[in-house]
Amino acid sequence: MTTQQTGPEENHPLRVGIIGTGGIAHAHAGALLQQEGIELAVAIDVEPSRSEAFADKFAIGRTAVSLADALNNGALDMVAVCTPPSSHQPLALEALSYGLHVVIEKPPALSLRQMRELQHAEAASAGSVSCIFQHRFGSAAQRLVSLQSLGLLGKPLVGACNTFWFRDQAYFDVPWRGRWDVEGGGPTMGHGIHQFDLLTHVWGPWAEVTAFASKLARQTDTEDVSAAIVRFESGAIATITSSVISPRETSQLRLDYEFATVELEHLYGYSNNNWSFTPAPGSEELRAAWASDDDVASGHLAQYKAIVDALSTGSPASVSLQDAYATMELAAAIYASSLTGMPIERGQIDEANPFYSRMDGHLEPWKQQEASKA
Numbered sequence: 001m002t003t004q005q006t007g008p009e010e011n012h013p014l015r016v017g018i019i020g021t022g023g024i025a026h027a028h029a030g031a032l033l034q035q036e037g038i039e040l041a042v043a044i045d046v047e048p049s050r051s052e053a054f055a056d057k058f059a060i061g062r063t064a065v066s067l068a069d070a071l072n073n074g075a076l077d078m079v080a081v082c083t084p085p086s087s088h089q090p091l092a093l094e095a096l097s098y099g100l101h102v103v104i105e106k107p108p109a110l111s112l113r114q115m116r117e118l119q120h121a122e123a124a125s126a127g128s129v130s131c132i133f134q135h136r137f138g139s140a141a142q143r144l145v146s147l148q149s150l151g152l153l154g155k156p157l158v159g160a161c162n163t164f165w166f167r168d169q170a171y172f173d174v175p176w177r178g179r180w181d182v183e184g185g186g187p188t189m190g191h192g193i194h195q196f197d198l199l200t201h202v203w204g205p206w207a208e209v210t211a212f213a214s215k216l217a218r219q220t221d222t223e224d225v226s227a228a229i230v231r232f233e234s235g236a237i238a239t240i241t242s243s244v245i246s247p248r249e250t251s252q253l254r255l256d257y258e259f260a261t262v263e264l265e266h267l268y269g270y271s272n273n274n275w276s277f278t279p280a281p282g283s284e285e286l287r288a289a290w291a292s293d294d295d296v297a298s299g300h301l302a303q304y305k306a307i308v309d310a311l312s313t314g315s316p317a318s319v320s321l322q323d324a325y326a327t328m329e330l331a332a333a334i335y336a337s338s339l340t341g342m343p344i345e346r347g348q349i350d351e352a353n354p355f356y357s358r359m360d361g362h363l364e365p366w367k368q369q370e371a372s373k374a
């Protein structure tokens with residue numbers, strides 16, 4: 001097997017394999033094709049009919065049924081892992097063992113233990129890992145981070161982070177959905193994670209969480225809704241709701257600072273129109289700082305630009321495993337608090353904690369309820 005670590009600035013393009021050619025792989029291929037110095041080299045799927053149709057659509061020269069199979073027939077520099085969640089970490093470990101760069105769809109792993117294993121593997125590999133959390137990359141979110149770090153908005157005070165989505169029962173009938181061992185959790189891990197990743201990216205380290213999770217309306221092994229109250233190290237407080245049972249769908253972020261309220265309302269991606277900015281009385285001049293002609297939508301295209309830029313300049317991966325760990329730790333804490341009835345502090349879920357190796361703490365809560373009803 002030949003692999004060669006390189007970047008787009010080298011004398012051949014960055015040769016990329018897409019692993020898993022289902023729904024989200026189309027967003028990856030579309031975004032990769034718009035980057036400079038990229039070659040979509042191979043489409044990899046356990047179902048050859050899918051990889052072949054995908055390769056036809058994106059004019060990809062080769063297909064394969066596994067990464068090993070792909071590497072037997074040509075060199076690669078990077079893979080994008082677009083498979084169901086339980087295979088993310090094993091496939092990323094395999095790719096790192098070949099020295100490849102890896103882009104992993106969310107969630108990057110099923111547990112904090114798997115995240116740490118990935119960090120160790122990355123440290124020993126020539127490859128790097130970037131985790132897809134595409135809402136960090138819209139220009140409005142980047143402007144917000146910049147205004148905040150300049151101190152123009154004052155202290156963060158109170159926030160709300162809502163993922164009110166709707167998934168019917170048929171959605172959960174797909175075998176890999178709604179199972180702790182395959183998906184790692186319900187809407188907290190699979191849906192709300194996009195929004196609270198953006199919240200923690202903007203507001204920085206969280207300190208403590210109290211949460212509830214319930215299964216209210218779907219037949220699934222996991223929660224279908226969770227609600228949390230989070231205190232950040234800065235002292236700011238935010239609520240986080242992650243639901244897939246909400247008929248009017250929306251994704252919302254509201255951030256109240258000393259000198260302004262910043263709000264985002266969208267569904268699966270935003271541009272400038274989805275944001276609003278309300279200065280506090282006496283701070284009206286801040287409107288000018290917020291206003292911008294720069295309007296880059298959040299999404300895979302914007303994140304891939306950051307990933308390819310980081311690879312070509314040797315900068316840290318974007319979003320790195322360390323950055324993603326903070327988001328995954330918040331997901332684990334929401335589950336741990338919900339299932340133990342106790343507040344959870346950041347750092348508390350260590351290797352000895354049952355929520356370190358599985359998001360349900362190995363309790364399988366709703367399965368047990370159903371078994372006891374039977």
Ligand SMILES: NC(=O)c1ccc[n+]([C@@H]2O[C@H](COP(=O)([O-])OP(=O)(O)OC[C@H]3O[C@@H](n4cnc5c(N)ncnc54)[C@H](O)[C@@H]3O)[C@@H](O)[C@H]2O)c1
Pocket residue numbers: 019020021022023024025044045046047050065066082083084085087105106107132134190
């Ligand atoms: N970032 C986002 O906005 C976003 C949106 C949707 C889905 N996702 C994530 O993307 C991932 C995939 O979701 P999807 O909806 O595209 O799933 P999907 O079921 O449509 O596609 C998954 C594909 O992977 C293939 N596959 C499964 N195991 C494989 C393996 N070991 N090796 C090679 N191929 C394999 C399947 O045959 C299938 O073609 C999930 O983790 C999901 O959470 C992210």
